[in-house]
Amino acid sequence: MSRIENKWKELRKKNLKAFIAFITAGDPSLEYTYKLVLELEKQGADIVELGIPFSDPIADGPIIQASSGRAIEKGVNLNKIFHLVKDLRKKTDIPIVFLSYYNPIFHYGVGKFVEDATQSGVDGVIVADLPPEEAKEIKMFSVKKGLDTIFLAAPTSSTQRLHKVAEASTGFIYCVSVAGVTGVRNSLAQSLKKRVEDIKKITDKPVAVGFGVSNSKTAEWVASFADGVIIGSAIVKIIQDNLEGKDLVNKVGEIVKGLASAVHRV
Amino acid sequence: MKNILPDIKGHWGKFGGKFVPETLMSALEELSCAYDEATKDKKFNEELDYYLKQYAGRPTPLYYAERFSKKVGVKVYIKREDLLHTGAHKINNTIGQALLARRMGKKRLIAETGAGQHGVATATVAALFGLPCDVYMGEDDIKRQKLNVFKMKLLGAKVVPVKTGSKTLKDAINEALRDWVTNVKTTYYLLGSVVGPSPYPVIVRDFQSVIGEETKRQIRKLEGRLPDYVVACVGGGSNSIGMFYPFFQERNVKLIGVEAGGLGLASGKHGASLCKGSEGVLHGARTYILQDKDGQIAPTHSIAPGLDYSGVGPEHSYLKQTGRASYYAVKDKDALNAFFMLSRLEGILPALESSHAVAWVNNFSSNFKKDDVVVVNLSGRGDKDVDIVGSYIKEK
Numbered sequence: 001m002s003r004i005e006n007k008w009k010e011l012r013k014k015n016l017k018a019f020i021a022f023i024t025a026g027d028p029s030l031e032y033t034y035k036l037v038l039e040l041e042k043q044g045a046d047i048v049e050l051g052i053p054f055s056d057p058i059a060d061g062p063i064i065q066a067s068s069g070r071a072i073e074k075g076v077n078l079n080k081i082f083h084l085v086k087d088l089r090k091k092t093d094i095p096i097v098f099l100s101y102y103n104p105i106f107h108y109g110v111g112k113f114v115e116d117a118t119q120s121g122v123d124g125v126i127v128a129d130l131p132p133e134e135a136k137e138i139k140m141f142s143v144k145k146g147l148d149t150i151f152l153a154a155p156t157s158s159t160q161r162l163h164k165v166a167e168a169s170t171g172f173i174y175c176v177s178v179a180g181v182t183g184v185r186n187s188l189a190q191s192l193k194k195r196v197e198d199i200k201k202i203t204d205k206p207v208a209v210g211f212g213v214s215n216s217k218t219a220e221w222v223a224s225f226a227d228g229v230i231i232g233s234a235i236v237k238i239i240q241d242n243l244e245g246k247d248l249v250n251k252v253g254e255i256v257k258g259l260a261s262a263v264h265r266v
Numbered sequence: 267m268k269n270i271l272p273d274i275k276g277h278w279g280k281f282g283g284k285f286v287p288e289t290l291m292s293a294l295e296e297l298s299c300a301y302d303e304a305t306k307d308k309k310f311n312e313e314l315d316y317y318l319k320q321y322a323g324r325p326t327p328l329y330y331a332e333r334f335s336k337k338v339g340v341k342v343y344i345k346r347e348d349l350l351h352t353g354a355h356k357i358n359n360t361i362g363q364a365l366l367a368r369r370m371g372k373k374r375l376i377a378e379t380g381a382g383q384h385g386v387a388t389a390t391v392a393a394l395f396g397l398p399c400d401v402y403m404g405e406d407d408i409k410r411q412k413l414n415v416f417k418m419k420l421l422g423a424k425v426v427p428v429k430t431g432s433k434t435l436k437d438a439i440n441e442a443l444r445d446w447v448t449n450v451k452t453t454y455y456l457l458g459s460v461v462g463p464s465p466y467p468v469i470v471r472d473f474q475s476v477i478g479e480e481t482k483r484q485i486r487k488l489e490g491r492l493p494d495y496v497v498a499c500v501g502g503g504s505n506s507i508g509m510f511y512p513f514f515q516e517r518n519v520k521l522i523g524v525e526a527g528g529l530g531l532a533s534g535k536h537g538a539s540l541c542k543g544s545e546g547v548l549h550g551a552r553t554y555i556l557q558d559k560d561g562q563i564a565p566t567h568s569i570a571p572g573l574d575y576s577g578v579g580p581e582h583s584y585l586k587q588t589g590r591a592s593y594y595a596v597k598d599k600d601a602l603n604a605f606f607m608l609s610r611l612e613g614i615l616p617a618l619e620s621s622h623a624v625a626w627v628n629n630f631s632s633n634f635k636k637d638d639v640v641v642v643n644l645s646g647r648g649d650k651d652v653d654i655v656g657s658y659i660k661e662k
Contacts, residue, residue, distance in 0.1 A: 065430060077559075103548065133284060151288070156451070179289050179448060
């Protein structure tokens with residue numbers, strides 16, 4: 001059983017919802033990412049999403065675009081991120097999921113990517129611009145190696161598409177809360193609840209909601225009907241605001257602690 | 267071609283496809299259906315023909331460039347897309363897609379633009395059909411194509427400066443896609459080239475094919491036969507596909523695509539994705555792209571903003587792979603040279619993009635056979651480029 005599956009099982013036993021935290025690998029440096037992942041876990045994150053920096057992140061808003069840009073400037077690439085995960089695996093068993101665009105993976109070689117990801121201890125992959133229709137190759141390798149492939153369900157997805165997404169996904173389903181790019185939003189549409197319920201009618205796989213969840217109040221509300229809550233921009237924003245500061249890790253820890261406890265309160 | 271391409275999923279062999287966020291998948295399906303219906307609708311086709319003829323000024327002449335021909339030693343015909351309303355071939359596509367948007371009940375148009383020609387053509391049809399329009403344009407391009415920026419504003423469109431990445435066409439497409447993801451229910455994304463996710467490369471190709479269809483008829487009348495060479499510049503590749511497509515089955519007609527060689531292919535400062543790039547996925551399609559060792563999209567350079575792009579239409583990648591078309595690169599300075607040459611010999615100021623195609627004919631001149639007939643697609647006029655050309659003259 002994969003680390004992700006184990007985690008869901010463990011959470012279900014405790015009757016808890018999952019808090020999934022996103023940061024970009026290599027922002028502001030890989031050394032920081034190492035410390036930050038351990039801090040995220042310490043403060044209550046159940047799963048960590050590591051963003052693979054890409055020059056043209058069309059699904060991301062300004063905060064994650066800038067974060068990705070900082071990592072690229074540092075020369076961060078897949079090889080280095082695999083090393084980072086290997087190092088982290090000596091310290092932690094928290095499920096680690098990559099969130100990438102397809103080109104860095106395609107350029108690395110899809111088969112080699114899946115091989116090296118699983119070897120270094122990565123548990124799953126989400127590719128922002130890869131719908132199930134184009135995912136044949138990565139699915140083929142992932143099934144063989146036991147890497148979870150998580151697909152996105154959008155507010156615009158038809159029922160027919162939701163079936164496709166649910167079927168292709170392993171680990172969990174990433175439900176996008178709003179039509180739009182990643183970013184901080186103060187509130188989310190009430191219709192989100194219905195959407196998550198619709199997906200849950202189709203599948204038994206866990207459904208985690210992301211895009212736009214940015215404060216404890218929204219996180220708690222989302223956790224009341226979804227299996228997990230994914231928060232990225234709100235955390236990356238803290239990194240962006242504390243690039244020069246010495247207490248970057250503590251500042252991130254603080255906000256994550258608040259968000260995690262909001263999700264776990266439900 | 268025996269098999270119908272692209273296949274149902276929008277693939278030409280391994281190229282093309284739909285590499286987009288899930289949020290856009292339904293919109294692309296909706297677009298495919300609407301387009302299929304529209305092309306079968308007699309009224310839609312009549313309306314398209316009407317606007318192409320009465321509004322845009324089709325058919326455009328196929329002009330025998332006598333003095334230029336003498337210079338290069340081979341018979342050269344110029345397809346005068348520069349004479350179209352708004353000054354470039356882009357209007358062929360924007361009229362078609364605006365009619366489609368109207369048919370689909372979309373209330374707002376967005377577009378990306380590099381040189382500003384597609385931006386102007388979109389702003390034009392937005393005014394014509396009374397639709398609000400936002401055009402995304404890289405900040406660097408805004409600086410070097412001032413005339414077109416002003417034209418778009420005069421036409422009532424909003425020009426949104428893009429400050430991210432390399433601040434050119436690639437980044438303008440990123441921003442347009444982000445807008446579309448956000449406003450997908452109400453907004454029609456009027457893509458200007460044969461790039462992007464399926465079905466865009468097909469839609470744009472079909473609307474631009476009028477160039478090649480007319481050329482075929484005209485050259486038969488003028489020469490009693492088809493040309494030996496058909497030459498067009500390739501950025502994203504819309505004018506070239508439009509010219510090439512009707513000639514695909516005519517195996518004796520050589521199809522030549524000319525990319526931006528910039529400061530030279532060895533310099534790394536160019537926009538030659540087909541000549542120098544490798545396979546990758548950009549802006550929703552698998553195609554040839556310029557990228558670094560980590561799969562990050564590489565910055566490009568060209569004197570011609572419309573060719574300053576790190577990707578290329580997936581169908582071109584397929585044509586390169588099958589060998590049906592050949593692709594070459596022409597340097598900035600040769601394109602500039604061709605700009606002056608055509609201006610002085612024929613009284614035609616070509617767009618710097620189209621100047622690349624003219625330059626290729628000039629560079630290749632010693633290789634033509636005596637009786638060869640060459641058609642060059644003059645995709646746009648050079649008025650927009652006088653500032654750029656002026657600054658090069660000053661530098662000298």
